[in-house]
Amino acid sequence: MxxxxxxxxxxxxxxxxxxxxxxxxxxxxxxxxxxxxxxxxxxxxxxxxxxxxxxxxxxxxxxxxxxxxxxxxxxxxxxxxxxxxxxxxxxQRALDLTLVLDAANELARVHEGLLVERKHAAIALHYRLAPQLEAVCRDAMARVIGDQPQFELMHGKFVFEVKPAGxxxxxxxxxxxxxxxxxxxxxxxxxxxxxxxxxxxxxxxxxxxxxxxxxxxxxxxxxxxxxxxxxxxxxxxxxxxxxxxxxxxxxxxx
Structure with missing residues (x-):
């Protein structure tokens, strides 16, 4: 480059x-x-x-x-x-994120170092302080949205975010x-x-x-x-x- x-x-x-x-x-x-x-x-x-x-x-x-x-x-x-x-x-109109927020909050309650960020139309689960929990965070967020096409799971730097698809x-x-x-x-x-x-x-x-x-x-x-x-x-x-x-x-x- x-x-x-x-x-x-x-x-x-x-x-x-x-x-x-x-x-x-x-x-x-x-x-x-x-x-x-x-x-x-x-x-x-x-x-x-x-x-x-x-x-x-x-x-x-x-x-x-x-x-x-x-x-x-x-x-x-x-x-x-x-x-x-x-x-x-x-x-964009916000989707119902109740189940996603509940799952993220429960994960943060069980595991020290996780931070849940509630946005207008998305839930971000930050694991910068607990990088060893990457797979745990990914699996939990993927599981809660399942195959619902209106949601998309996005992976950024030490964060998984559920947001509207597209x-x-x-x-x-x-x-x-x-x-x-x-x-x-x-x-x-x-x-x-x-x-x-x-x-x-x-x-x-x-x-x-x-x-x-x-x-x-x-x-x-x-x-x-x-x-x-x-x-x-x-x-x-x-x-x-x-x-x-x-x-x-x-x-x-x-």
Whole structure:
């Protein structure tokens, strides 16, 4: 894999949150968001004419809290929620997750180190503090949803998540790309997890840039080593876009 090309003024920039913009922490609430990152994202949003969106497994209100005072275009819960550039919210109807929540809570009661996260339309079972329980978590979540087609079990970094089937980050990015100010631009998406692969599958066939953050196999053609490397790449992009004579044509990976 190669380093991503420089960001140009006609890019549509999509950014995952955990593991891409910020380092993953032991619990979802323990992350650290540097003030410089918030300022940087605000600058890039302006320089790209509003064509910057956060695409995350988090809920949008949680993203807003961590990035306050910014309220960027965003997709939350892997696309279950989406807020467009005009601030309009779209949200998929939540399924009945009672049995899933009960099973996850019971597992967390029995096994120390598990954390249950209740979202609008999904249940996430985190096992970062108990990685030896991966198979136990997977089997329990798979068993509770059985063969019900309306549910999908998704595996991310130290988390299993039950969510509505057929919704993913790629679908969310595709929706953004049909709307102003994203439409007609070159899509660029950076993400670190297996849940970001659906986004990579959308941007690269459009002539865009997919950036895998960190180690591991990926369909993305570009790579950055860490959230720190992402930050430095974005700083360089901001500085270039803010300088005179930046309106060059986009450059694709060679």
């Amino acid at each position: 190669q380093k991503p090309p420089r960001l140009t003024a006609d890019a549509a920039l999509f950014l995952d949150f955990d593991g891409t913009l910020v380092d993953i922490a032991e619990t979802p609430e323990a992350i650290h968001v540097p003030p410089a990152l918030v300022a940087l994202l605000g600058d890039l949003h302006d320089l790209l004419g509003g064509a910057l969106a956060v695409v995350s497994g988090r809920q949008i209100d949680v993203i807003d809290r961590f990035l306050a005072p910014l309220r960027l275009p965003a997709a939350g819960e892997h696309g279950v929620q989406r807020r467009d550039a005009d601030g309009r919210m779209q949200e 919704i993913n980050k790629g679908v969310a990015i595709d929706a953004f790309m049909h709307e102003a100010p994203f439409a007609g631009r070159m899509p660029v998406f950076a993400g670190d997890d297996t849940t970001d692969e659906s986004g990579f599958a959308i941007v690269q066939p459009r002539g865009g840039v997919a950036i895998k953050v960190g180690s591991g196999p990926s369909r993305a053609l570009c790579r950055l080593d860490s959230p720190r490397a992402v930050f430095e790449w974005l700083v360089a992009a901001r500085d270039l876009l803010a300088s005179p004579g930046h309106n060059d044509s986009p450059r694709k990976p060679e």
